Amino acid sequence: MIPSAHIGVSGLGVMGRNLARNFARHGYTVAVHNRSASRTRLLVEEFGAEGTFVAAETAEDFVAALERPRRLVVMVQAGAATDAVIAEFAGLLEPGDMIIDGGNAHFADTRRRESALRAHGVHFVGAGISGGEEGALDGPSIMVGGPDESYAVLGPMFETVSAKVDGEPCAAHIGTDGAGHFVKMVHNGIEYADMQLIAEAYDLLRQVAGYTPAEIADVFRGWNQGRLGSYLTEITAEVLAHTDATTGEPFVDVVADAAGQKGTGRWTVQTALDLAAPVTAIAQATFARAASGQSELRAAYRGLPGGTPVPLSRTEAARFTSQVEHALYASKVIAYDQGWKMIQDAGAEYGWKIDLAAVAGIWRGGCIIRAAFLDRIRAAYTADPGLVSLLGEEGFAREIGDAQVPWREIVASAARRGIPVPAFSAALAHYDTLRADRLPAALLQGQRDYFGAHTYRRTDRPGSFHTHWADPNRPETAN
Structure with a gap:
């Protein structure tokens, strides 16, 4: 086989298939490979018109199709499956070739793999890719770890296929070995916190303000036009406005209240403990998901006495909604701040020189936690790369100060009524812990x-x- 492919993708599940199509749409010739050859053929049959694909049924043919230095993207399940694919390809590669792991790998595994392959002259690149299947196709946020030499070759390709914000690519070289996958892990931890905080805000508006899901959808649409503007705020409004086609009931009322997770949130919390990084809002969001799935334990607690419900008038509900907005924003700032500090701590621990402003920049598009205030976070770390906390920036500090009274009232109100707000409470406690003159x-x-x-x-x-x-x-x- 004559080498002709600029890049190859092995592992053609939804993410791998869409990433391969993204490269092809941008003019790259893409070698595609899957353990099941039928999936490879199907991709070419369905999407061959989008660009130039080279179908390879064997590992040998796949490697032979790639131009040197070979760029081989692995998109398979994290863990043993990734190790197996790496072992299969490593013996076929030559010094200077690159294996890129685009899956949700644990950063410690990436560090191990990078060290092992470096000894053989093969570059191993851990690339965190955020945005789900839609992002993989239309433009993800890409957090790249690995050697500088690899990014010199891969960078232009990743930047081309990534999301763009104001013409800037949402792809960057984060640091050596596992830095890219570490930052992707923290992204997912922040994502857990952001989603839990939004869910708690919804629950308060439903149970205390007495709004219907459709009315709360309108509230979130309004918030999305302001400082809470984000992808998650936007889709929350869509989910809350959705009506179940079978029952005619609000969609959220027919969905089981047990949330799933794929492990990256847990990794964030486990790693934070190793680093002594206090990511309490992220941790409580992760534990809230775990608690939601504990059906037997929840059954044992069900029926125990709780708080006292206090109905609100429509005027009181409007005021309460404004308080929830303050609490949600302040708690969100704390959760993001915890994530950025954890990245700083990891940089010190593992010798990574991570540009925190660049992290904010590439998270503005393509990824799940893209949000309006990431522009301000980028500006804060551009002005002061050594900024210890977002609350050291004047604007964020002022907003948290303005949120003080409503934030505390929301947490207190929830406690009186017996409504769980673990992430709101953890964020407020984190703030009070760090601002205290003296601790116990x-x-x-x-x-x-x-x-x-x-x-x-x-x-x-x-x-x-x-x-x-x-x-x-x-x-x-x-x-």
């Missing part, structure tokens, strides 16, 4: 020293100290 962690230090002689630090002099608790009058020991 001083007592924790005393407790740890008492039962485990772990020592403590003092406020009046440097060093570590231990109190002899069996004889508290004995002078403390300095370490």
Whole structure:
């Protein structure tokens, strides 16, 4: 076979198929391969008119079809399946060739694979691709990890097929080895928080304000025109306005209230614990999904006493809606801020030089959490690349200050009524924890020293100290 393909895609599920079509639509010759050869043939039969495809039934034919340096995108299930495909292709490649993992891989796996393949001269690139099947076809957000040399070759291709905002591509080189997949993981963690916060806002408007799903859809349409404008806000209005064709009931009333998850939210929380990064709003959103699926546990709790419902007049409901908007916005800022700080912490831990402004830039289009205020986040990190928190930026700090009273009233109102708002509450608690002049962690230090002689630090002099608790009058020991 004469090499003719600019890039190849192996794994032609929905995401792989659409990504291959995206490359072809942009003028690239694309080699396509799947373990099931029938799926390869079907893609060419259905979409061959969109561009130039080279169908390959074997791994050998697939590799032979690629121009050097070979660019081979793997779009298969994360984990063992990815390892198997990499092993199949690695022996057929030559130094300088590239394997690009475009799936939702764990960043630690990407680091391991990159190290192993580097020893053989093959470049391994972990590319986080966000936007779902629609984004893969029409323009995703692409977070690329791996060697600089690889991005020099791949970058123009990824930037061409990515989403565009104001003419700028939503693709960037994030950093070495697993940096791209790490940032994609954090994106998905923020996505969990954003979706949970929106769901909590809906629940409050339904249960407290007394609005119907259709009325709440109108509320979200209004919010989408302002500072809460985002893809998730937009589709929330569409979902709430939808009527079930079978029953004629609001769609949300016929859907089971147990949310699924594919694991990236859990990875974010697990990794945050390793980094000691306090992503509490993201964590509570992840736990809320887990709790929703605990049917036996929920049955055991059902019927236990809760809060007191207090009906609102239409005037009161309108005021309450404004308060919810403040609480949703403030909590969303906190959740995004937690994600950005986690990326900073990971950069320090793994030696990644991540441009936080660039991350905000490529998340403005194509990805699930694209939102109007990402332009402001990008501007904040452009002005101060070392910004520790979004709340260090004057505009965000002022908005959080303006949200103080309604934010607290919403959380308190939900508690009085027995309505769960775990993500709202976690975001507010995170804010109060970090703004406090002094935390009860001083007592924790005393407790740890008492039962485990772990020592403590003092406020009046440097060093570590231990109190002899069996004889508290004995002078403390300095370490």
